[in-house]
Amino acid sequence: MEKSLSWREFIITRLIQSSGYSAILFVALIFFFLLREGLPALGEVDVSSLLNFRWYPIESYFGILPLISGSLIVTLGAALIAVPFGIGTAVYISEVAPRWMREILKPLVELLGGLPSVVLGFLGILVLAPFLRVFLNLPTGLTAFTGSLLLGGIAVPTVVSVAEDALDSVPRAYREGAWALGATRWQTIWRVTLPAAKSGVLTAVMLGVGRAIGETMTVMMVTGNAPVLATGLGSLFAPVRTMTATIAAEMGEVANGSTHYHVLFFIGMVLFIISLIVNVIASSVVFRAKKRAERILS
Amino acid sequence: MKRVLSLLLLASFIFTSCSKSNNSSGSDSPANYIENKGSDTIVNLALAWAEKYQGDHPEVRISVTGGGSGTGIAALVNGTVDIANASRKIKDEETSEAQSNGITPVEHIIARDAIAVIVNPENPVNELTLQQISDIYSGKYKNWNEVGGEDRPIVRLSRETNSGTHVYFLETVLRLGNKEDKTFFSTSTLLLPSSEGIISEVRDNPNAIGYDGLGYVPKDLKMIAIAKKVGEPYVLPSIDTVNDKSYAIARDLYMYTNGAPVGIIKDYLDWILSDEAQQIVADLGFVPAIK
Secondary structure, X not given: OHHHHHHHHHHHHHHHHXXXXXXXXXXHHHHHHHHHHHOHHHHHOOHHHHOOOOEEHXXXXXXXXXXXXXXXXXXXXXXXXXXXXXXXXXXXXXXXXXXXXXXXXXXHHHHHHOOOHHHHHHHHHHHHHHHHXXXXXXXXXXXXXXXXXXXXXXHHHHHHHHHXXXXXXXXXXXXXXXXXXXXXXXXXXXXXXXXXXXXXXXXXXXXXXXHHXXXXXXXXXXXXXXXXOOOOHHHHHOOEOOHHHHXXXXXXXXXXXXXXXXXXXXXXXXXXXXXXXXXXXXXXXXXXXXXXXXXXXX | OHHHHHHHHHHHHHHHHHHHHOHHHXXXXXXXXXXXXXXXXXXXXXXXXXXXHHHHOOOOEEEEEOOOHHHHHHHHHOOOOOEEEEOOOOOHHHHHHHHHOOOOEEEEEEEEEEEEEEEOOOOOOOEEEHHHHHHHHHOOOOEHHHHOOOOOEOEEEEEOOOOHHHHHHHHHHHOOOOOOOOOOOOOOOXXXXXXXXXXXXXXXXXXXXXXXXXHHOOOOOEEOEEEOOOOOOOEOOOHHHHHXXXXXXXXXXXXXXXXXXXXXXXXXXXXXXXXXHHHHHHHOOOEEOOO
């Protein structure tokens, strides 16, 4: 009996272990695949022409700078919307709202997270873009800003639910201690609860940003897809073309193994590396914050 | 990509439901099955043909998908479709790639199409020369008042680069048919993934100019009358002006098969050139192929 138990234990441990390791394996395999399909692009196209300003693949102009800048500006705009709004909502749900309100809000936010992005894209094309064009007096409503607003909307539920969990796990004693010292509710939230939940909130922000930078369907529908190099804040209100939309729009057409095909994979690689950097920065900040907290506690 | 997938899904649903209904004919054999894929310009026409033809010949099944001319030709080159639809001629590279796969693309002209240049009805501009349209799209003109319109910025709309219509428009309008010309679409041209995207933006935005196949232009948008040169008459696109060659932006639509068609594919293509099938062409707003 005991023997079979330890046997079972052994198998279960290995199973769990292998599913843990499989995440590493899959990421490595995907990255390897991207490298294999994307790196030949460097041999077929000069680095200088990859860093060019014109993206017109049917005549072999493979400048990816406009695409990178397009993705960055849309994501930046989305983060500027999703971070304050998401953290604000999380703070309200976790710290301020009465219990009944919280029980309505939380599932609603999660429902928002389940909205298919195509549906949001429809809303964007039919409602938001025409409205923004008239309201902001723009030449067209299909701009980076429209994409940012919708992506912000997509990222908010992610930010809210992760940040809310982090705030929720701050021990009640922290807040009570602050109140006992005479801190107001706002001071408690700003100086005690939020800093205590910092690593979780930061994870929330990074997950939100990751969600935004990888989103494809909505941005393809509402940003106009014009490969213009974004040079400043003004570009936020002009059409842009993102890396994801480019891959999605052009992948179906390319001949397998052509230069264009390799360049599209190269763009995928760049996208992968950007989100890798975002994640590494996030986890290193989280790690450092933890170490300091441990020092204080000890 | 998603649209292609959903179309495929839809096609497969139709396919499976059909196969249930005429089980008796046992038509699951590949000999009765035609896979047809490509140009989004042609997809509605191809669907209408396939529907009619399958009604008259219940033993034949035809699956139609869109995705763009490049997508269809790529599929033919890879040997995954029987007929590729294209709104442009096959490129030399594509032919040589096909031949290295052991496939010989054969061209069939199945209909003609005019490209209409469309603007919002609020826009007072009614007519343009080809050169003016070229200059608008290349970015030389940035304001409608440079071509006799109101003081409004010009918002240029185009299909994505995988669209045969995009390539045709580039060659015929932007470069005015001159192969040496290296004029490009202005980088600020919005590249929209579908005809519907262009139509909804033109309908909504008085700054916009777009282009689309004649068969796809709804009645509430304004088509521009086009002159080939300054001093020549401005002509609106229609079946008559395409056939008498007075409208400048008209092209042939193609189907490509691997080798000369045989069996049911030959029957189908012969039927497509019949009066009955060409009537469907006219009903959908395209121009029947000249025999």
